[in-house]
Amino acid sequence: MKKKKKKISKPSLDTKKSTVESIKARRAYKRRQSRKWMIIGGVATLLSGVTWALFIPYKGPITYGACKVFLENYVLYPQSVRISTVDDYGASVRIWFTYLDSFGEFKLEPMQCFFKMTTDDDKKKYGNVSFIMEKATINRREIGPDIIERFNYSILGIVASPPDLSLPTPIPDSLEDLQVDSSKFRKPIFDK
Structure with missing residues (x-):
């Protein structure tokens, strides 16, 4: 059985609650929402920065x-x-x-x-x-x-x-990476 996630519900204006309590509840809700979006924005900024850093070439002096x-x-x-x-x-x-x-x-x-x-x-x-x-x-x-x-x-x-x-880009160190299969590029002259 799956557990249901607890949803953050928007505070409703209840006639029984005082206006001060409802204002506090609304502020707390807005704080939770803004904190959630700040975390999402921070993670997105961090991921985009790391992705950008991986793809820029190294620069020399x-x-x-x-x-x-x-x-x-x-x-x-x-x-x-x-x-x-x-x-x-x-x-x-x-x-x-x-x-x-x-x-x-x-x-x-x-x-x-x-x-x-x-x-x-x-x-x-x-x-x-x-x-x-x-x-x-x-x-x-x-x-x-x-x-x-x-x-x-x-x-x-x-x-x-x-x-x-x-x-x-650096040249590969292993000889296997430097080898090229030249038969892919040559036109066969004699048929077998």
């Missing part, structure tokens, strides 16, 4: 954004750049990326940007920024200091209007 802009300026076809891994070491950022070279081949290469805090002389030269690029390496080859010098003038604009700082 502004040094990652500066390194990403430098990479897009340096690569020949920047629309083909796909960032696979980002490692933040504090004073440096390493980006592993793939890109399409001039021969139509996709290459996977590392890029590392090294940053330093600005001094008063640097702030006079480059503007009011908190960091500048000290050096950069692509595929473990150092980029010329004149290119880095010219890029440091644009860091103020990068900080003022930052690029998309969303970090890429």
Whole structure:
């Protein structure tokens, strides 16, 4: 047998009760109802906040954004750049990326940007920024200091209007997750 839930009934105006008692009963009823809706609203807000937090991508620091802009300026076809891994070491950022070279081949290469805090002389030269690029390496080859010098003038604009700082999804650790069944994508030439 099911138990019936006790319903909260609205207080009725009874002629036998005094008006003070009926007012108190109405206030108690309104308090119970408002408390119930506050709890429901709090739970709904908490659930929507948790759901929102689960679906937003992780964001990297502004040094990652500066390194990403430098990479897009340096690569020949920047629309083909796909960032696979980002490692933040504090004073440096390493980006592993793939890109399409001039021969139509996709290459996977590392890029590392090294940053330093600005001094008063640097702030006079480059503007009011908190960091500048000290050096950069692509595929473990150092980029010329004149290119880095010219890029440091644009860091103020990068900080003022930052690029998309969303970090890429991590690559799976197990080899089984990395395997692709290529027979799904290939057209059979010979019939069995």
